[in-house]
Amino acid sequence: MSAYAEAIERRFGDGGPSANDVEDSDFIRRVLSRKTVRQYADAVPSEALLDLLVAAALSTSAKSDFQQASILRVVDPAKRAAIGALFQSMPWIGVSPVFFVFLGDARRLQRIGELRAKPVKNGTLEGFFNATVDAALAMQTMILCAESAGLGVCPISVIRNEIDKVASILGLPDLVFPIAGLCLGYPRTEGYVSLRLPRRATTHLNRYDDAALPQAIDDYDRRRNARHAIPREQQRSNAEFGEASFYGWSEDKARQAAKAEGAAFPPYLRSHGFSFD
Numbered sequence: 510m511s512a513y514a515e516a517i518e519r520r521f522g523d524g525g526p527s528a529n530d531v532e533d534s535d536f537i538r539r540v541l542s543r544k545t546v547r548q549y550a551d552a553v554p555s556e557a558l559l560d561l562l563v564a565a566a567l568s569t570s571a572k573s574d575f576q577q578a579s580i581l582r583v584v585d586p587a588k589r590a591a592i593g594a595l596f597q598s599m600p601w602i603g604v605s606p607v608f609f610v611f612l613g614d615a616r617r618l619q620r621i622g623e624l625r626a627k628p629v630k631n632g633t634l635e636g637f638f639n640a641t642v643d644a645a646l647a648m649q650t651m652i653l654c655a656e657s658a659g660l661g662v663c664p665i666s667v668i669r670n671e672i673d674k675v676a677s678i679l680g681l682p683d684l685v686f687p688i689a690g691l692c693l694g695y696p697r698t699e700g701y702v703s704l705r706l707p708r709r710a711t712t713h714l715n716r717y718d719d720a721a722l723p724q725a726i727d728d729y730d731r732r733r734n735a736r737h738a739i740p741r742e743q744q745r746s747n748a749e750f751g752e753a754s755f756y757g758w759s760e761d762k763a764r765q766a767a768k769a770e771g772a773a774f775p776p777y778l779r780s781h782g783f784s785f786d
Contacts, residue, residue, distance in 0.1 A: 516542045543702070546663055546694075546698070547692070551606070566580060575639060575643070577644070578612065578614060580609055581612055582609050582610075583608045591674075599667065606695070612681070613686050615636045632684060634786070661700055663692040665690035682781075684782040686781070739757075739758075
């Protein structure tokens with residue numbers, strides 16, 4: 510049995526490859542075993558550690574070296590409270606020891622063009638996409654580094670659902686937008702490893718092929734339900750779709766996706782510098 514087998518089984522439980530004969534790496538095992546943490550101890554990580562995590566995040570890959578990620582740390586109690594009040598079902602947003610917001614920053618490159626008297630127009634779809642990917646990579650790098658230092662994290666994409674209010678609280682200018690927040694601190698509880706889709710549903714060889722998806726999803730639903738079933742009272746939109754006798758992950762996500770989220774995000778971007786040409 511490989512050094513990774515237990516972590517892979519806990520993450521996927523799909524009977525797939527378990528990295529036999531691969532040399533052990535503590536970092537890879539940590540990645541396989543990473544957890545979502547929403548309850549934190551009162552202790553605040555040192556400023557030196559937080560500075561280090563920011564430096565690591567900004568060391569990640571960047572499209573064409575444009576470096577279009579920015580990181581905003583929210584420490585003002587009033588601002589933290591104002592953001593937390595927007596999402597009362599997620600109290601960890603307002604009370605986690607540290608809260609970062611990762612920003613796609615298409616503004617900086619456009620300003621550099623102005624400084625150098627070049628016709629840079631970065632509000633295109635490509636500019637938005639590049640800044641989004643840069644910021645997402647930076648956030649994921651911070652997540653992995655924070656966990657390696659004994660911290661727990663929880664990404665917060667829901668802030669885009671209240672983009673106008675969040676942007677106002679944070680004073681975001683045109684061409685700068687949040688991709689997600691990040692709660693961070695020392696874990697009070699262990700957190701949980703989320704069971705991922707079977708790899709046969711998410712990996713492909715030479716060509717895309719999802720012919721086996723229905724069976725793979727049914728298998729995943731039943732294994733995930735056995736590990737952490739969704740309580741009956743947490744079924745979504747029963748008035749619209751009815752109560753399901755078996756409510757698996759796919760039913761939950763299909764119901765969630767049936768109602769579009771983030772409706773305010775596209776008009777916000779268009780009114781703040783993005784043409785998406």
